[in-house]
Amino acid sequence: MSKFEKSGWAEKKHAKEFVENADIYILERKRLFMILKSFYKYFLLDSELERPIKVLDLGCGNGALTMELLKEDDKIQATLVDGSSEMLKNARENLEPYSHINFIHKTFQKLLKSESEESDILVDGFDLVISSLAIHHLHLEEKRSFFSYIYNHLNHGGFFLNIDVVKAPVNELERWYRVLWSEWIHENQDNLEVDTNFEYLPLQYKNNPDNHPDNLQDQLDALKSVGFKQVDCYYKYGVFSIYGGKK
Numbered sequence: 001m002s003k004f005e006k007s008g009w010a011e012k013k014h015a016k017e018f019v020e021n022a023d024i025y026i027l028e029r030k031r032l033f034m035i036l037k038s039f040y041k042y043f044l045l046d047s048e049l050e051r052p053i054k055v056l057d058l059g060c061g062n063g064a065l066t067m068e069l070l071k072e073d074d075k076i077q078a079t080l081v082d083g084s085s086e087m088l089k090n091a092r093e094n095l096e097p098y099s100h101i102n103f104i105h106k107t108f109q110k111l112l113k114s115e116s117e118e119s120d121i122l123v124d125g126f127d128l129v130i131s132s133l134a135i136h137h138l139h140l141e142e143k144r145s146f147f148s149y150i151y152n153h154l155n156h157g158g159f160f161l162n163i164d165v166v167k168a169p170v171n172e173l174e175r176w177y178r179v180l181w182s183e184w185i186h187e188n189q190d191n192l193e194v195d196t197n198f199e200y201l202p203l204q205y206k207n208n209p210d211n212h213p214d215n216l217q218d219q220l221d222a223l224k225s226v227g228f229k230q231v232d233c234y235y236k237y238g239v240f241s242i243y244g245g246k247k
């Protein structure tokens with residue numbers, strides 16, 4: 001079983017480094033956010049709901065993802081969860097101008113435990129559950145349990161959308177995807193005119209014992225197995241993907 005407390009994310013400096021540099025080395029980060037916003041506008045904002053939309057952001061980091069949605073709809077009632085107190089502190093500061101925001105300092109493992117012990121931390125039903133670059137820290141069995149947890153916390157007709165890194169079906173492709181990612185970082189660094197070089201990062205990602213990416217098909221199957229409908233991959237570029245489903 002994975003342990004958040006033993007991972008790099010439990011360290012303050014790790015959180016700080018991500019917040020400062022994610023735009024340089026997360027492949028097509030802006031586009032990932034743009035797709036999420038398009039999804040939100042198409043499926044939720046233009047829906048018939050006559051109340052604020054309830055969003056749950058799992059592994060929220062500094063709140064970047066929720067912040068993008070709030071630019072589209074400042075009435076959102078958002079709940080942000082993260083295991084890192086440093087990240088939540090950043091999220092609190094970034095989302096300070098907005099009301100109706102709830103912050104929960106808990107690991108995914110503790111959320112799952114609370115549900116099984118019938119002392120569930122999250123009582124709300126959500127219209128949209130989002131996550132970005134966090135769920136790949138769980139093993140496949142844990143991912144399956146977590147997808148089921150997410151399903152149980154969605155309102156009927158609600159959506160789950162996960163931006164995450166996935167494993168290629170074969171090693172040959174995995175190696176090329178890492179090269180592709182390095183090439184993208186190289187180009188992005190030139191465009192942003194930054195001095196620090198992050199082209200080593202795809203290899204570090206592969207060797208980091210905190211990362212447990214699984215292949216896309218296994219995750220789509222896991223979503224279907226817990227009850228999700230309309231399961232699909234909405235975007236993929238090398239190891240980066242956006243996938244999800246509807247309750």
Ligand SMILES: C[S@@+](CC[C@H](N)C(=O)[O-])C[C@H]1O[C@@H](n2cnc3c(N)ncnc32)[C@H](O)[C@@H]1O
Pocket residue numbers: 004009010018022058059060061062063064065081082083084087106107108109131132133134137
């Ligand atoms: C790569 S950051 C992404 C942050 C944010 N979602 C974004 O895209 O900017 C991963 C986040 O997931 C959180 N995280 C990782 N594993 C977790 C776990 N098991 N339970 C709770 N949070 C976790 C980390 O603390 C970190 O804030």
